[in-house]
Amino acid sequence: MSINNTQSNETIYTLATISQALECSSVPEVMTLRLENIIRVKTSEWKECLTEIGEACAVKWVINNTNKQPTNITAEEAKATGIKLCFSQEYSCHRWGTYESKVALRVVQKRTKKNKCPALLRVKGFFKTPEFYEFVVTKDHAEHTPGDMRSDICTLPLAKKYLHELAQQL
Numbered sequence: 656m657s658i659n660n661t662q663s664n665e666t667i668y669t670l671a672t673i674s675q676a677l678e679c680s681s682v683p684e685v686m687t688l689r690l691e692n693i694i695r696v697k698t699s700e701w702k703e704c705l706t707e708i709g710e711a712c713a714v715k716w717v718i719n720n721t722n723k724q725p726t727n728i729t730a731e732e733a734k735a736t737g738i739k740l741c742f743s744q745e746y747s748c749h750r751w752g753t754y755e756s757k758v759a760l761r762v763v764q765k766r767t768k769k770n771k772c773p774a775l776l777r778v779k780g781f782f783k784t785p786e787f788y789e790f791v792v793t794k795d796h797a798e799h800t801p802g803d804m805r806s807d808i809c810t811l812p813l814a815k816k817y818l819h820e821l822a823q824q825l
């Protein structure tokens with residue numbers, strides 16, 4: 656693993672290690688996948704990793720389009736025809752109503768005005784690198800911070816305490 660090299664992260668994350676690709680967000684106990692930060696995820700575990708990222712980051716990613724890439728051609732055929740992508744799917748942020756209402760119903764009632772969040776996460780697979788898929792958040796959340804219902808309960812000093820504890824564990 657190349658921890659020092661953040662410019663080109665060549666780590667292929669698995670379900671066991673995917674949390675290492677995430678960073679602390681401004682909300683305690685909620686992680687975030689940095690905008691425009693391309694990460695590689697083991698092909699066989701990409702769906703589980705996406706679920707894990709959603710849970711860790713308090714974001715429910717819903718399919719925005721469907722994969723239109725050819726799935727029935729070989730890598731050789733793809734190369735011959737200049738096709739690079741074997742998989743491409745886009746997910747958008749769906750604000751998690753039930754998750755929020757459980758934590759702070761009163762606050763949610765004020766906020767559920769169905770503002771569409773523009774956040775996007777793209778998953779791409781390439782014929783030349785079948786061992787991993789690429790994940791990247793291309794647009795950030797707007798008008799809400801994922802998991803911020805907890806920040807209504809936890810104060811900022813608590814957030815700092817959590818980060819401090821996390822730093823000591825590393």
Ligand SMILES: [Zn+2]
Nearest residue numbers: 748772774796
């Ligand atoms: Zn969002």
